[in-house]
Amino acid sequence: MSPPGKPNFLLFALLFLVIAGNSHAAEIIVTSSADDNGSGCTLREAIANADNDSDNGGNGCVAGSGVDNITFEQAGTIIVNEALVTNSSLSIDGDLDDDGIPDIKITSSDTSEICAALAMRK
Numbered sequence: 001m002s003p004p005g006k007p008n009f010l011l012f013a014l015l016f017l018v019i020a021g022n023s024h025a026a027e028i029i030v031t032s033s034a035d036d037n038g039s040g041c042t043l044r045e046a047i048a049n050a051d052n053d054s055d056n057g058g059n060g061c062v063a064g065s066g067v068d069n070i071t072f073e074q075a076g077t078i079i080v081n082e083a084l085v086t087n088s089s090l091s092i093d094g095d096l097d098d099d100g101i102p103d104i105k106i107t108s109s110d111t112s113e114i115c116a117a118l119a120m121r122k
Contacts, residue, residue: 026050026065031073035080043078043092043106046070050090064088072096075103081110 028049032040041061048056050064067089075096084106094104 026062026068028061028064028068028070029073030070030078031060033076033078035078043070044080044084047084047086047090051086051088053088064090067091069093072104077105077107079107079109081108 026049028041028046030041030043030046032038032042034040034042035044036042037045037059039060041059045056045059046061047070049059049061050068050070053064053066055061055063068091070090070092072094094102094106096103
């Protein structure tokens with residue numbers, strides 16, 4: 001037992017591991033360029049899973065957990081029908097080969113919404 005007034009470092013270390021263990025981020029991989037709830041994991045579904053820290057009914061994406069990282073299985077263009085909105089902290093990495101050049105293009109089927117394709121809220 002620690003002397004009075006001195007922290008018990010073992011207790012703090014255990015508490016840190018419990019907290020850190022519960023904050024693991026999920027790696028959610030987008031496997032479909034579709035914008036609907038079809039087969040595979042779409043960007044819209046990946047964002048929903050990240051927002052809800054769940055698998056949202058088995059939509060093809062892994063469940064979110066903490067500050068998630070969304071990546072893509074292959075390069076290409078994703079055409080969204082309406083704005084993508086997230087209410088949580090997450091990262092979306094569209095540079096598949098880490099060369100500093102985006103491999104994913106996100107555009108809108110409605111040209112008036114191209115700038116609003118991805119809306120992030122705090």
